[in-house]
Amino acid sequence: MVVWTSAWLHGAAASDDVLDALQTWAETQEVRACDADLAARLELPGPQESPAGPALLLAALRKAGAGNGELVLPVPGDARGLGGSSAFAKLAMRVGEAVVLPDAGLGLVPQRVAEGILRWTAFEIGDLPPAEHLPIGEAEHGMASAMREAASALIDLGVAKQRPGVREEIAETVASRPAPRWPQDVPQRTLRILQRATEVEAILWVATDDAPGGALSASAIRGRTEALRPLFDAVRAARRASVTEMVRVLADRASKP
Numbered sequence: 001m002v003v004w005t006s007a008w009l010h011g012a013a014a015s016d017d018v019l020d021a022l023q024t025w026a027e028t029q030e031v032r033a034c035d036a037d038l039a040a041r042l043e044l045p046g047p048q049e050s051p052a053g054p055a056l057l058l059a060a061l062r063k064a065g066a067g068n069g070e071l072v073l074p075v076p077g078d079a080r081g082l083g084g085s086s087a088f089a090k091l092a093m094r095v096g097e098a099v100v101l102p103d104a105g106l107g108l109v110p111q112r113v114a115e116g117i118l119r120w121t122a123f124e125i126g127d128l129p130p131a132e133h134l135p136i137g138e139a140e141h142g143m144a145s146a147m148r149e150a151a152s153a154l155i156d157l158g159v160a161k162q163r164p165g166v167r168e169e170i171a172e173t174v175a176s177r178p179a180p181r182w183p184q185d186v187p188q189r190t191l192r193i194l195q196r197a198t199e200v201e202a203i204l205w206v207a208t209d210d211a212p213g214g215a216l217s218a219s220a221i222r223g224r225t226e227a228l229r230p231l232f233d234a235v236r237a238a239r240r241a242s243v244t245e246m247v248r249v250l251a252d253r254a255s256k257p
Contacts, residue, residue: 001099001108001120002069006247007183008058009066010254015058017183022054024180025110026118031057034087034123044122051119057108060122064104068251070131071243072098072107073236081131088123100128131244139234139241140193146234147200150227173202187249190242197238204228204235 004021007013022029030051033039039046042060072081074093081100082089088107092098099108107125110118177198182191207228 001110002071002243003182003186003246003250005058005061005066005099005101006069007250009061009068010251012185012250012254013183015055018058019054021181022118024178026112027116028118029054030113030117030119032119032121034121038122038124042122054120057120057122061101061104061106064101064106066101066106067103068247070100070102070247071240072100073240074098075232075236078233081128083125083128086123086125088125091121091123100125100131102128102131133244134237134241136190136193136241136245139238140189140196143193143197143200143231143234143238146231150231169206170199170202173205174199182246183250185250185253186246190245193238193242197235197242200231201235204232 001022004013004018008015008018019029031044031054032049032051033042033044033046036046038044039049042064044056044060045052070081072092073096074080074082074089075096076093079089079093082092082098088098088109091109091111092107095109095111097110101107105124105126107123108120109123110120113119208224
């Protein structure tokens with residue numbers, strides 16, 4: 001949503017391309033505003049009305065003066081990008097992801113409301129602190145370093161020994177994630193980093209999913225969590241930086257004659 005809406009707003013993608021790309025995540029996309037006042041301003045359905053389709057959201061973003069979007073991936077203990085304890089921040093924290101559109105003062109939070117249905121709720125967010133900038137190279141290096149530092153912890157966990165089919169589990173986890181389409185001009189480096197982040201995340205989920213009959217003690221689980229937290233954080237940082245770089249490149253190319 002961040003990359004494709006930014007591409008469309010900068011003239012680097014057609015609206016049909018955006019709508020088609022969103023279907024990768026759910027066949028049906030719904031949109032509504034969080035309250036009646038915002039619904040009236042954006043000409044979107046309110047919380048008590050039947051949701052609209054994403055085409056109406058694109059028109060609302062254009063009308064609101066939206067520009068470059070930002071990806072937010074909050075987790076407990078890290079609420080950067082949310083700006084306090086608003087309704088937007090609370091829902092984004094619960095879901096674990098959100099879109100911020102600073103120029104329009106809007107935030108979008110996706111929720112799976114049923115099988116194959118993804119609902120986007122628009123919030124008025126006002127002024128938020130500037131997003132922390134992390135260069136793409138630094139994010140890539142940080143993920144690689146965190147992976148090396150966590151390697152000994154992963155070995156200590158004995159994941160492969162406890163689960164003989166661990167490689168297959170990792171491959172299946174990676175394959176199960178949607179393979180989204182991207183605008184034509186996004187840098188290949190960002191796509192490689194996103195793919196690597198998906199692979200590392202799959203390793204992490206397998207490492208933290210205890211095999212039947214092999215339950216760890218409470219202290220061992222705490223130790224494992226502490227050992228792997230930096231790598232989880234590095235994966236989130238790499239994703240945010242990759243999306244930010246995609247948006248930057250699309251905006252730069254659109255501004256050139």
